[in-house]
Amino acid sequence: MTTQTDLARRLRTLHAQPPLVLPNAWDAGSARAIEAAGAAxxxxxxxxxxWAAGVEDAGGLNRTTAIAALRAICAAVSVPVTADIEAGYDDVAATVAAALEAGAVGINLEDSTGGGLDDPAVHAARIAAARAAAVAAGIDLVINARTDTYLFGDGSGTADRAKAYAEAGADVLFVPGVVDPSTIEQLVKESPLPLNVMVGPGAPTVAELTALGVTRISVGPAITTAAYGFATAAAKELLSSGTYESLSTR
Structure with missing residues (x-):
């Protein structure tokens, strides 16, 4: 029987054998589909x-709803699950404890709230609280420290934040909003932590990113957006023309 300790060890090992490619799930059904596709x-x-809960991103989700979805996802698959807990829902220690109880063995923790960057010391404290909660639970949690320096700024201070987050107990640096190869290469050189980038159409391939030194690659909400986009298009066709041709392509 695979234990949560085993899953945590497996997730950490996957980071040591890059690239770790992570398709992002939003419910139990999408998680099962991603696992069936071969995701480690x-x-x-x-x-x-x-969106699955019918609320807006970046402020609409609360801990209760997020953990309920996470619990269903973890129960549906046999591979390690790392949970996006945004900025921790006010009480990082309580959120991490709940995420671990739900079965997660990794987290994303971001350094922006309310559409703006937080002070790096504030986020370092969140990371330290997350690590302490994981130690208390006896789980070797992989902490992916997300910095939004490129989403809400020009990237200034990214290296300094990476160092502060590493010292606080983070394992990986996640920098969304960056797909330029030269910038990625510089981030790999400057960061004391392995680098996670978020990709989509137009971004370098997995092989190209690996060659640049990227350890972890994820797609954020891109698969969810595509799935809901297809549902909307199919429904519009059905309701307008009464045909079903878009369904034949899937």
Whole structure:
């Protein structure tokens, strides 16, 4: 029987054998589909979980709803799951404890709230609280420290934040909003932590990113967006023309 300790060890090992490619799930059904496709681990997307719950991303989700979705995802698959817990829902220690109880063995923890960057010391404290909660639970949690320096700024201070987050107990640096190869290569050189980037159409391939030194690659809400986009298009066709041609392509 695979224990949570085993899953935590497996997730950490996957980071030591890059690239770790993480399709992002938003519910139990999408998680099962991603596992069936061959994923060695699964990441959740807070945006997708929010939309599935009928609320807006970046502020609409709360701990109770997020953990309920996470519990269903973890129960549906046999691979390690790392959970997007946004900025921790006010009480990081309580959220991490709940995520671990739900079965997660990794988390994403972001350094922005309310559409703006938080002070790096504030986020370092969140990371330290997350690590302490994991130690108390006896789980070797993989902490993916997300910095939004490129989403809400020009990237200034990214290296300094990476160092502070590493010292606080983070394992990986997640920098969404960056797909330029030269910038990625510089981030790999400057960061004391392995680098996670978020990709989509137009981004370098997995092989190219690996060659640049990227350890972890995820797609954020891109799969969720595509799935809901297809549902909308199919429904519009059915309701307008009464035909079903879009369904034949899947």
């Amino acid at each position: 681990a699964i990441a959740t997307t807070s945006a997708g979980v929010s």
